[in-house]
Structure formats: structure tokens, C-alpha cells
Amino acid sequence: MAHLTVSVEYGIHCLLWLAGPDRAPVSSRDLAELQGISTSFVAKIFPKLEKAGIVRSSEGVHGGYVLAKTPAQISVLEIVDAIEGRKPLFDCREIRGRCALFGDPPPSWATAGVCAVHAVMLRAEKAMRDALAAQSLGDIASTVERKAPPDFAGQVGGWLDVRDAARTRRTEPTPRDA
Amino acid sequence: MAHLTVSVEYGIHCLLWLAGPDRAPVSSRDLAELQGISTSFVAKIFPKLEKAGIVRSSEGVHGGYVLAKTPAQISVLEIVDAIEGRKPLFDCREIRGRCALFGDPPPSWATAGVCAVHAVMLRAEKAMRDALAAQSLGDIASTVERKAPPDFAGQVGGWLDVRDAARTRRTEPTPRDA
Numbered sequence: 001m002a003h004l005t006v007s008v009e010y011g012i013h014c015l016l017w018l019a020g021p022d023r024a025p026v027s028s029r030d031l032a033e034l035q036g037i038s039t040s041f042v043a044k045i046f047p048k049l050e051k052a053g054i055v056r057s058s059e060g061v062h063g064g065y066v067l068a069k070t071p072a073q074i075s076v077l078e079i080v081d082a083i084e085g086r087k088p089l090f091d092c093r094e095i096r097g098r099c100a101l102f103g104d105p106p107p108s109w110a111t112a113g114v115c116a117v118h119a120v121m122l123r124a125e126k127a128m129r130d131a132l133a134a135q136s137l138g139d140i141a142s143t144v145e146r147k148a149p150p151d152f153a154g155q156v157g158g159w160l161d162v163r164d165a166a167r168t169r170r171t172e173p174t175p176r177d178a
Numbered sequence: 179m180a181h182l183t184v185s186v187e188y189g190i191h192c193l194l195w196l197a198g199p200d201r202a203p204v205s206s207r208d209l210a211e212l213q214g215i216s217t218s219f220v221a222k223i224f225p226k227l228e229k230a231g232i233v234r235s236s237e238g239v240h241g242g243y244v245l246a247k248t249p250a251q252i253s254v255l256e257i258v259d260a261i262e263g264r265k266p267l268f269d270c271r272e273i274r275g276r277c278a279l280f281g282d283p284p285p286s287w288a289t290a291g292v293c294a295v296h297a298v299m300l301r302a303e304k305a306m307r308d309a310l311a312a313q314s315l316g317d318i319a320s321t322v323e324r325k326a327p328p329d330f331a332g333q334v335g336g337w338l339d340v341r342d343a344a345r346t347r348r349t350e351p352t353p354r355d356a
Contacts, residue, residue, distance in 0.1 A: 002265065002266045002267060002268050002269035003181040003265070003266070003267045003268070004267055004268045004269075004299065006269070006271065008268070009268070009269075009270065009271060009273065009295065010273070012295045013273055013274070013295060016295075033278060034277060034278050034279075035273055035276055035277060035278070036273070036276030036277070036278060037273055037276065076298050076302075087180065087181070088180045088181070089180060089181045089182055089306070090180050090181070090182045090186070090187070091180035091182075091184070091187075092187065093184065093187060095187065095188070095191055095213055095214070095215055096191070096322075098213055098214030098215065099212060099213060099214070100211060100212050100213070100214060100337065101212075101330075101333055101334065101337055109325050109326060109327065110325070110326075112325065113325075116318045116321040116322050117187065117190045117191060117194075117318060119321075120254050120309075120310070120313045120317075120318060121182065123309050123313070124254075124306045124307075124309035124310045125306070126309075127305040127306055127308065127309040128267070128302045128303070128305055128306035128309075129302075130305065131298075131301050131302035131304075131305040131306075132298070132302045135298045135301070139298075140294045140295060140298060143294040143297075144274075144294050147287050147288070147290065147291075147294075148287060148288075149287065152279075155279055156279065159278065159279055
């Protein structure tokens with residue numbers, strides 16, 4: 001099992017679709033169906049992103065999510081922490097104090113400061129978090145944009161517009177309602 | 179839940195007790211009881227450390243484990259990989275190829291090279307692994323040694339000798355066996 005769950009992968013990929021300029025609000029359902037991934041899964045991710053101030057939501061038939069900041073202002077670390085919570089690399093159980101040679105409480109020299117094993121893990125965790133903090137959603141979006149053909153963003157916008165229009169039609173009163 | 183399991187914590191702490199100079203073979207049971215941790219848990223860790231060439235085992239009543247290399251030659255990364263296997267930070271499911279606008283197969287530009295999200299995660303994983311590779315069991319042992327009083331290593335040796343002697347007595351023929 002990987003350290004980061006599939007929610008992080010889905011979350012970042014969804015945010016990439018919102019990173020285009022002047023993107024109208026997009027529902028989590030449309031984002032999921034655009035990518036062929038679980039709608040219920042994606043629906044659970046967005047409230048976490050909203051709580052962390054990464055996206056803003058709007059209600060109503062044309063409602064959905066937009067980025068709350070520019071893509072360059074959103075670090076990958078921020079997205080990971082918003083979705084996963086602050087998950088440690090290593091959970092120190094302080095077993096250094098349990099030695100059979102010690103009394104209760106163990107001698108202070110044995111439990112002073114951070115456990116030496118834990119200290120190594122904290123350094124490794126910091127290196128990982130620093131690497132995630134150094135990359136923004138904007139960096140990833142630029143890489144993706146360089147790969148895609150020039151008209152791809154327009155095609156995606158068109159697909160989303162068609163979905164939005166279909167939703168509008170469904171909510172308009174039909175002759176039978178009138 | 180932390181990324182690294184309690185097995186890594188137990189494994190490194192056990193290896194620290196084997197890092198002293200001229201340590202006689204120690205059984206996994208004695209290592210567990212010395213530290214007040216589960217004997218069955220520790221017994222499952224050592225075959226993995228042996229398979230990875232970190233410890234060597236010997237059979238018999240005085241048998242047990244010794245380090246197969248010097249503590250300075252054993253990196254923390256090596257211990258982590260031996261115990262956990264090579265666990266990725268992120269498991270890329272290549273969702274970039276599933277876009278509703280694509281046919282089957284998706285266009286080659288969409289799936290060429292490493293996914294940009296995955297690339298960020300691979301960089302973060304490398305930073306973490308480099309940090310773990312930069313630290314050795316010897317580094318941790320030196321930190322612990324600096325904290326402990328000068329006679330502590332001798333006390334531990336004495337505790338292990340008493341256990342070893344008790345085992346010898348239990349296996350000697352008693353008058354009733356004769």
C-alpha cells in the first residue's frame with residue numbers, strides 16, 4: 001500500500017481541470033465523469049479542499065467549484081495535507097523507555113530529547129514535505145499544458161459547457177409543468 | 179496511520195542492541211524482553227533482516243543474531259526496505275488517460291512520459307529515501323551511546339549473559355535425566 005491514498009491522486013487531477021484561466025464553476029460530478037473516476041469518491045474530497053481554502057463552492061444549477069487562489073499559490077503539500085490530514089511518516093512509541101533494566105519511571109537520560117530513531121525519521125519526513133511544498137498546482141498545470149495540443153483546453157471547456165447546458169434544460173419548466 | 183509501521187521502529191531498536199562491540203549472538207526473544215515489546219512480533223522481523231543481509235543467525239542454545247556488517251555499513255533505508263519492502267509514496271493509477279474526451283486508446287500525448295502528478299511524488303519520495311540512506315545504524319548508535327551512562331553497555335551485556343546462562347542450565351541433563 002502506498003503512503004498517499006488514491007484520494008490525493010484524484011484530488012490533484014481534479015484541481016488541474018480547475019487551474020485553467022477563467023474556468024466557470026465545475027461540479028464534482030462533472031469533474032469525476034470528465035476523468036472516468038468515482039463520483040461519490042470525488043464528492044468526498046472537495047469539502048476537504050474547501051475547508052482548507054483551496055477551492056470555493058457556489059450553489060445552484062450553475063454552481064460548482066473554482067480555485068480559491070491562483071494555481072501558483074497552491075502547493076502540492078497543501079493539497080496533500082488538506083486531503084490526508086497531517087499523516088506522520090513514523091509514529092514513535094517511545095519504546096526506548098521500556099528497557100527491562102530500567103525502573104518505573106525510566107531514568108531521565110533514556111527519555112531525554114527526541115528518540116534518536118525518531119529524529120532520523122523526522123528528518124526524512126521533512127525532506128519529503130519540503131519537496132512537496134516546493135511544487136505548486138501551477139507547476140503541474142504548466143507541465144500538462146505543454147504536452148496537450150493547443151485546442152485541448154477549449155475542448156474541455158466545450159464538454160463542460162454542454163454538461164452545464166443540459167443541467168439548465170432539466171431545471172427549466174416543461175410544458176407539462178406549466 | 180503512519181507510513182512506516184511499528185515493525186520498523188522495533189527492528190531499528192533491536193538492531194541498536196546488536197551494534198555494541200563484540201556482542202555475542204542474541205535471540206529475538208531476549209531482544210524483545212529486554213525492550214518490553216512483543217516477542218512474536220520481533221520474531222517475524224528478524225528473518226527479513228537476515229534475508230536482506232543485515233544480520234546473521236546461529237543455531238543452538240547459545241544461538242541468536244549478530245550484525246552481518248558494521249553498524250556504519252547499515253543504512254536506515256536498508257533496514258526500512260528490508261522490513262517494509264519497497265513501499266511507494268504514491269501509487270499512480272494513470273487516470274490521465276481516462277478523460278471522457280479521449281477515445282480508446284487515449285492519444286499518445288496524454289500518456290507520454292511520467293504523469294506530471296506522479297513526477298512530483300517521485301521527487302518527494304526520492305528526497306525521503308535519500309535522507310534515510312544518509313543515516314546509518316552506527317550514527318543512531320553513537321547518539322544513543324552519548325546519552326547513556328558509561329556502564330550501561332556493560333549492564334546490558336550482564337543482563338543478556340544471565341539470560342544465556344539460564345538457558346544453558348535448562349538444557350543441561352538433570353539428575354533425573356541421568
